[in-house]
Structure formats: C-alpha cells, structure tokens
Amino acid sequence: MKLENPTPINWKFSERAEQLQSSVIREILKVTMRPEVISFAGGLPSPETFPVERMKAAFDKVLSEQGKTALQYGPTDGYAPLREFIAASLSTADCKILPEQILMVSGSQQGLDLLGKVLVDEGSKILVETPSYLGALQAFSVYQPQFESVDTDEHGLIPASVAAKGEGARLMYALPNFQNPTGRTLSIERRMELVETCARMGIPLIEDNPYGDLCYSGEPLPKMLNMNPNGVIYMGSFSKVLTPGIRLGYVVGPVPLIRKLEQAKQAADLHTAQLTQMVVYEVIKDGFLGEHIPTIRTFYSRQCDVMLEAMTKFFPQGVTWTRPEGGMFIWVTLPKHIDSKLLLDEAIQHNIAFVPGGPFYANEAEKNTLRLSFVTVSPERINEGIEKLGKLIKAKM
Amino acid sequence: MKLENPTPINWKFSERAEQLQSSVIREILKVTMRPEVISFAGGLPSPETFPVERMKAAFDKVLSEQGKTALQYGPTDGYAPLREFIAASLSTADCKILPEQILMVSGSQQGLDLLGKVLVDEGSKILVETPSYLGALQAFSVYQPQFESVDTDEHGLIPASVAAKGEGARLMYALPNFQNPTGRTLSIERRMELVETCARMGIPLIEDNPYGDLCYSGEPLPKMLNMNPNGVIYMGSFSKVLTPGIRLGYVVGPVPLIRKLEQAKQAADLHTAQLTQMVVYEVIKDGFLGEHIPTIRTFYSRQCDVMLEAMTKFFPQGVTWTRPEGGMFIWVTLPKHIDSKLLLDEAIQHNIAFVPGGPFYANEAEKNTLRLSFVTVSPERINEGIEKLGKLIKAKM
Numbered sequence: 001m002k003l004e005n006p007t008p009i010n011w012k013f014s015e016r017a018e019q020l021q022s023s024v025i026r027e028i029l030k031v032t033m034r035p036e037v038i039s040f041a042g043g044l045p046s047p048e049t050f051p052v053e054r055m056k057a058a059f060d061k062v063l064s065e066q067g068k069t070a071l072q073y074g075p076t077d078g079y080a081p082l083r084e085f086i087a088a089s090l091s092t093a094d095c096k097i098l099p100e101q102i103l104m105v106s107g108s109q110q111g112l113d114l115l116g117k118v119l120v121d122e123g124s125k126i127l128v129e130t131p132s133y134l135g136a137l138q139a140f141s142v143y144q145p146q147f148e149s150v151d152t153d154e155h156g157l158i159p160a161s162v163a164a165k166g167e168g169a170r171l172m173y174a175l176p177n178f179q180n181p182t183g184r185t186l187s188i189e190r191r192m193e194l195v196e197t198c199a200r201m202g203i204p205l206i207e208d209n210p211y212g213d214l215c216y217s218g219e220p221l222p223k224m225l226n227m228n229p230n231g232v233i234y235m236g237s238f239s240k241v242l243t244p245g246i247r248l249g250y251v252v253g254p255v256p257l258i259r260k261l262e263q264a265k266q267a268a269d270l271h272t273a274q275l276t277q278m279v280v281y282e283v284i285k286d287g288f289l290g291e292h293i294p295t296i297r298t299f300y301s302r303q304c305d306v307m308l309e310a311m312t313k314f315f316p317q318g319v320t321w322t323r324p325e326g327g328m329f330i331w332v333t334l335p336k337h338i339d340s341k342l343l344l345d346e347a348i349q350h351n352i353a354f355v356p357g358g359p360f361y362a363n364e365a366e367k368n369t370l371r372l373s374f375v376t377v378s379p380e381r382i383n384e385g386i387e388k389l390g391k392l393i394k395a396k397m
Numbered sequence: 398m399k400l401e402n403p404t405p406i407n408w409k410f411s412e413r414a415e416q417l418q419s420s421v422i423r424e425i426l427k428v429t430m431r432p433e434v435i436s437f438a439g440g441l442p443s444p445e446t447f448p449v450e451r452m453k454a455a456f457d458k459v460l461s462e463q464g465k466t467a468l469q470y471g472p473t474d475g476y477a478p479l480r481e482f483i484a485a486s487l488s489t490a491d492c493k494i495l496p497e498q499i500l501m502v503s504g505s506q507q508g509l510d511l512l513g514k515v516l517v518d519e520g521s522k523i524l525v526e527t528p529s530y531l532g533a534l535q536a537f538s539v540y541q542p543q544f545e546s547v548d549t550d551e552h553g554l555i556p557a558s559v560a561a562k563g564e565g566a567r568l569m570y571a572l573p574n575f576q577n578p579t580g581r582t583l584s585i586e587r588r589m590e591l592v593e594t595c596a597r598m599g600i601p602l603i604e605d606n607p608y609g610d611l612c613y614s615g616e617p618l619p620k621m622l623n624m625n626p627n628g629v630i631y632m633g634s635f636s637k638v639l640t641p642g643i644r645l646g647y648v649v650g651p652v653p654l655i656r657k658l659e660q661a662k663q664a665a666d667l668h669t670a671q672l673t674q675m676v677v678y679e680v681i682k683d684g685f686l687g688e689h690i691p692t693i694r695t696f697y698s699r700q701c702d703v704m705l706e707a708m709t710k711f712f713p714q715g716v717t718w719t720r721p722e723g724g725m726f727i728w729v730t731l732p733k734h735i736d737s738k739l740l741l742d743e744a745i746q747h748n749i750a751f752v753p754g755g756p757f758y759a760n761e762a763e764k765n766t767l768r769l770s771f772v773t774v775s776p777e778r779i780n781e782g783i784e785k786l787g788k789l790i791k792a793k794m
Contacts, residue, residue, distance in 0.1 A: 059457070
C-alpha cells in the first residue's frame with residue numbers, strides 16, 4: 001500500500017514563513033532546562049503563585065454542573081459571563097467598557113497575531129518601543145511590516161518621537177507597565193501625551209498590559225484604554241495573575257475592530273476553550289484576584305529586592321540597570337564594548353543563563369544589554385548566580 | 398483623565414482582513430438557537446457522546462499529581478507522551494511515524510490556519526475538492542490564494558483532475574473519509590492514485606481526517622499518510638471522538654515542514670494548553686477510545702438511518718442525496734431550479750434549519766445543494782423536520 005520511491009517534496013514555504021525564526025528565548029530555555037543551571041532567562045511566572053487547588057475545584061464544579069456545555073463548541077467572541085466580568089472590571093467612572101468590546105483569545109500572543117493579521121499589510125509602518133517585547137515583534141513580523149523604533153529614555157517611550165516618526169503608521173505597540181524587557185513604567189503625563197498624539201495622528205494604540213496588576217506598592221496607574229476607548233486597543237491576560245498554561249487572554253477595543261478580529265479568530269481556531277473560560281470565571285467571579293494578586297506582588301517584590309541587592313554588591317562599576325516598580329524583569333546595560341550574546345555563551349559554561357538584549361530591538365540592537373528575570377529562582381541561587389555573573393562581567397571590563 | 402473629543406479612528410484593515418467574512422454556518426447557528434427550531438445545520442457532535450465523567454476524573458488526577466507543570470507554559474510542539482501515543486497509533490507495519498513529526502494544535506482549524514500561513518503566498522494556486530470544507534476555505538482564504546476546484550463525482554474527488562489542473566499548485570486539500578459536506582468516502586484505488594499524482598507533481602497533499610474513526614461498519618480505510626509519509630500532511634482531531642470544546646488536534650508531516658509550522662505556532666499562540674493535552678493523554682492512554690468510539694459509531698449510524706429513511710419517505714422524486722458510510726453529514730441535491738438559500742429562508746419560517754451548499758464551493762457554486770447533519774436531533778424531530786422540509790421542497794417542484 002506504500003508508494004515506492006516517491007519523489008521527495010522540495011518544500012516551498014511562503015515568503016512570510018521563510019523569514020520566520022524561532023524565538024531566541026525558547027531556544028535558550030531548551031539549553032537551560034538542566035537543573036544545575038541558574039536561569040534568569042525565563043519569562044515564566046513562578047509556579048509558587050499558581051492557585052492549583054482553586055483551579056482544581058473549579059474544573060470539578062464546572063464539569064459537574066455544566067459538563068456538556070463546557071465541552072461543546074462555543075462562541076468565537078468568548079464566554080459571555082466572563083466578558084461581562086472583564087468589561088465591568090475595566091470600566092471607570094467616566095469610561096464604560098461594554099462586553100461586546102471584548103474578544104477572548106488563546107493567550108495574549110494570539111491577540112498580537114490577530115492584530116497583525118487584521119491591521120498589517122506587507123510594508124506597513126508600525127511603531128514599537130526601543131526595546132520592545134520579543135513575542136510581539138515575532139507575531140507582527142509574520143505580516144512583513146516595516147518596524148519603526150520609537151525613541152525611549154530611562155522613563156520609557158518618548159511620545160514626541162511618535163509625533164516625529166508616526167506619520168502613516170498602522171499601529172503603535174506599547175507596554176506601559178513594568179515593560180518586558182526593561183521593567184520600565186510610563187508616567188501618567190506620558191500616557192496622556194501618547195494617547196493624545198496617537199488620536200491626533202489616527203494611529204491605533206495597542207496597550208499591552210500583562211504585568212499591570214503586579215505593582216509592588218500603591219495602585220496601578222490609569223489605563224490608556226480609559227483615556228481614549230475609541231482609539232486604544234487593550235490587551236489583558238490571566239497568565240501572570242492566575243496561570244499561563246491555560247492560555248487565556250483578551251483584546252478590548254472599539255466594536256468595528258473587535259468584530260473584524262472575531263472573524264479572523266474564527267478562521268484561526270474557531271474559539272478558545274469554553275471550559276477554560278468557565279473555570280476562570282468560576283475562580284475569579286467572587287473577588288479571588290483581590291486576595292490573590294497581593295500575595296504575588298509581595299513575593300515578586302521580595303525576589304526583585306534580593307536581585308537588586310545582589311547586583312549592587314557583585315556587579316562592577318560601569319554596569320547600570322533598571323529598578324522596576326513591578327513585574328518580572330530587570331534590564332541591564334553593560335559597558336558598550338561587552339556583547340551580551342558572547343557573555344551568555346560564557347555564562348552557560350558556568351551554569352548561568354539570561355536573555356541577551358539584541359532580539360528585543362526591532363531595528364538596530366544595543367548589544368551590550370541583557371534581561372534578567374528574578375521570579376523563578378530562590379534567593380540563595382539569585383545571590384550565587386549574580387555573584388558568578390558579576391565576576392564574568394568584571395573579567396571583561 | 399479622559400481625552401476630550403478625540404478624533405475617531407478611521408479603521409484601515411489589512412487587505413487580507415477586508416475580504417474576511419464570518420462563517421455562514423456560525424451565522425445560521427445564531428438564528429437557530431431557539432429551542433423550537435429543528436436544526437440540521439450544526440456541525441457539532443452530539444453531547445450525548447461526551448465522556449464527561451472520564452474527563453472530570455482526568456482533570457482531577459492531572460491537577461492533583463502534576464498541577465504546577467500542567468498550569469505552566471509548555472513546549473510549542475506539544476506534550477511529549479501524547480505525541481508519542483499519536484505517533485504509535487498512526488504507524489503501520491511499513492510506515493513508522495515519529496513523535497517529532499507531530500505538532501499539537503488548538504483544534505484542526507488552527508492546523509489549517511498554520512498550513513495556509515506557511516505554504517500559501519498571495520495568488521498561490523491551491524487545489525480543493527468540489528465542494529470542500531467551509532472552514533478550510535475560510536482559513537486558507539486569509540492568505541489570498543487562487544482556489545482551483547478539483548472535479549468530483551459520486552465517489553468523491555477524481556485524481557485525474559488533479560493531474561490536469563495541478564501544475565504548480567502549492568497544496569492539495571482533501572477530506573477522504575465521510576467528507577464534510579458530502580459524506581463521501583474516497584476508495585483505496587483513488588487514494589493511491591491521488592497520492593501518486595501529488596508525489597509526481599511535487600504537490601503537498603493535506604489529508605484532513607476528523608471523521609475517519611466514525612465509520613458505521615468495518616474498519617477505516619488506509620490513510621494516505623501511510624502511503625507516502627514524505628508527501629502527505631495528515632490532520633487529526635479529538636473533537637469528534639472525545640469533545641470539541643477542548644480545542645485539541647494535531648498535524649503530522651515531514652520534519653522540515655513540522656519545524657516551520659512550529660515556528661508559526663510559536664508566533665501565533667506560543668503553545669496549546671499543556672493541561673488539556675495531559676488530560677487527553679490520561680483519558681486515552683489505556684485504550685479508552687477503543688471502547689468509546691464504537692458507541693459513537695452505533696449512535697450516529699442509527700441517527701443516519703432514521704434520516705435516510707425519512708428522506709426516502711418524505712422527499713419528492715427528483716431530489717437525490719448521498720448515503721454516508723460514516724461521519725455526520727448527508728448532502729442533498731435538489732432539482733437545478735431550486736436555490737437552497739431561498740429554501741432556507743422559507744424553512745426558518747417553519748422552524749427548520751440546514752446549511753445551503755453554496756459556501757462549500759471555492760469557485761462556482763451549485764446552488765441547488767444543501768447539507769444536513771443528523772447527529773444532534775432526536776429521531777422524532779428528525780422525522781418531523783424532514784417531513785416539513787419535504788413539503789417545502791415539493792411545493793417548489
């Protein structure tokens with residue numbers, strides 16, 4: 001029944017596929033799975049924070065009470081009670097968000113893919129921060145845009161640079177809270193100016209906010225969504241406040257855009273698992289996140305302090321870094337002559353891992369940068385790892 | 398804090414998004430949600446067949462024993478034990494399938510989207526059956542191909558037509574078992590000829606097989622995958638043998654293609670929920686499908702018989718239909734002058750629904766066709782619905 005000596009296929013991939021590459025982070029993660037490696041490379045939340053028992057009870061309840069509905073095909077826009085809950089939680093006194101403005105997606109990454117699919121033509125100009133989130137660059141690059149890197153400083157992106165470079169741009173992608181990779185937070189003033197600039201220039205502004213709730217003190221800053229709900233596309237996720245493996249996020253925006261994204265999602269995977277959405281709704285509907293998120297904040301804040309202290313102690317003069325007020329990452333700038341990619345090769349020999357900064361730049365990279373995550377490593381190993389890394393850097397000064 | 402009188406965005410969608418449309422089926426489903434409607438329109442499997450208790454026990458077990466792993470980010474290619482299980486189940490005496498040839502996806506629909514993304518450029522010629530699965534046409538059309546409709550007869554697609562029309566095609570998409578929408582099955586001889594023709598012409602052959610296990614008698618016919626594992630891309634799904642709402646399927650193919658699809662999946666949604674994959678593995682690893690699938694076959698076969706009998710009794714002469722040997726659908730051909738879309742408008746007035754045939758054609762549609770699903774309606778209501786539909790058709794003869 002088997003064909004004898006068939007001609008092997010000479011695979012011809014699409015143009016967009018030819019330029020696709022695997023994420024550097026995922027490649028590094030494969031190397032750093034060995035338990036002896038102290039890895040600051042991951043973008044993974046700490047499993048210590050996963051409410052496993054709660055999730056288990058919710059799966060049991062939903063499957064017991066509504067099993068057949070939960071396991072059947074569901075609507076493309078998502079589970080209505082969850083969309084209603086999210087809409088209410090995003091509404092403010094002067095800005096009501098409606099459930100029909102919300103599309104549930106299979107993790108924020110899918111939101112990025114759908115936005116690229118629906119808004120980006122080959123050669124479209126799109127604006128990103130310098131540096132920006134690697135996964136977003138990867139998702140958008142499938143649609144072959146021209147990336148324009150918006151200038152940033154130690155306070156994050158500079159809105160005037162959007163005004164200068166943004167003419168004709170199809171979107172602006174920003175991560176205002178505890179940015180991945182820099183950990184930086186955009187001030188209220190800059191948010192207002194950015195929102196105003198994008199509105200004036202007719203540029204859809206994407207506000208990606210996976211870490212916003214993980215502020216170490218005080219309250220999260222106001223969302224740009226609420227400053228201009230007709231011009232801002234907001235992306236939220238349950239990955240960092242519940243668990244990432246369930247793959248659940250949402251896109252919020254003006255109705256005409258959401259309906260177009262819904263069509264694209266229908267073609268992409270029909271819908272996100274109804275069961276997952278019902279379980280998450282069951283877990284959060286009575287205010288669980290209000291108790292749970294503070295425990296994550298406290299935990300990450302302590303981890304961050306440990307790493308910052310170790311860096312002060314072990315990193316040589318001439319190295320600088322950000323002091324995040326939330327989130328999961330610290331961004332390190334080495335002296336210009338040190339290439340963090342070469343440093344990584346050496347570090348891995350010493351069982352230390354991090355992510356070199358290069359891949360976070362859409363255009364010209366600053367090769368002397370790197371990203372450290374402090375959330376999944378124990379305080380002792382943070383100290384040990386940072387001490388070793390400090391020595392390796394010192395040897396190159 | 399809110400922008401005053403912002404200029405509203407004048408949404409400019411990408412070219413590919415401009416031509417996106419919502420699935421006709423999903424639109425009809427919205428209309429037919431009223432309980433008084435007898436709907437033969439759905440493509441949904443019967444919830445009677447969902448092993449809810451088994452799934453619940455598996456969720457409980459996986460979350461109890463490996464909760465933190467199951468809820469963490471996972472590998473893009475999928476959960477290794479499940480990929481190994483699938484590889485073994487697809488292997489034959491002379492054709493071994495390896496786990497690295499398998500990519501887990503969020504339902505077969507995502508497999509179609511990724512294949513379009515990776516294999517189709519704007520204007521690429523792609524071959525589809527006449528008629529073909531609507532969801533595949535929708536997924537591929539995002540990438541703006543030129544569809545070439547391969548000729549078919551009452552035995553399914555005609556391989557000689559592939560030889561005649563296929564020069565330079567980037568893929569051939571076929572659904573050989575109990576096709577959606579026609580219910581037709583491709584003979585072993587035609588399978589061999591199709592596989593041979595595609596191999597000779599260098600055309601990747603997609604074998605989409607969601608219904609293959611649902612044969613009413615005997616054993617499933619040999620897979621084209623096993624006739625030429627280097628030239629066939631196989632798509633499988635758990636939607637019709639377990640439950641669709643979990644969104645779990647897989648693509649099987651030569652390693653270079655699977656690695657490229659993996660990169661595309663990484664950009665599209667990182668990975669499919671690890672928890673879902675672990676649960677499905679837990680449910681099926683000891684041979685559960687071997688007991689479970691026969692119960693679905695018996696159930697669907699009876700439902701099919703009821704509908705076929707009712708059609709013989711109530712449909713007027715001049716109407717013909719397929720007699721499927723498995724799956725979920727019967728395809729009806731009305732006299733040329735009856736437009737099934739107009740018939741649907743009338744049928745809905747009488748609380749009957751079906752899917753008109755037009756949207757299943759990539760090019761010129763035969764408007765006098767329609768698809769009936771028999772799996773979710775009770776025998777009494779099948780009889781009642783077919784009798785009413787027969788009267789409506791008779792009035793137009």
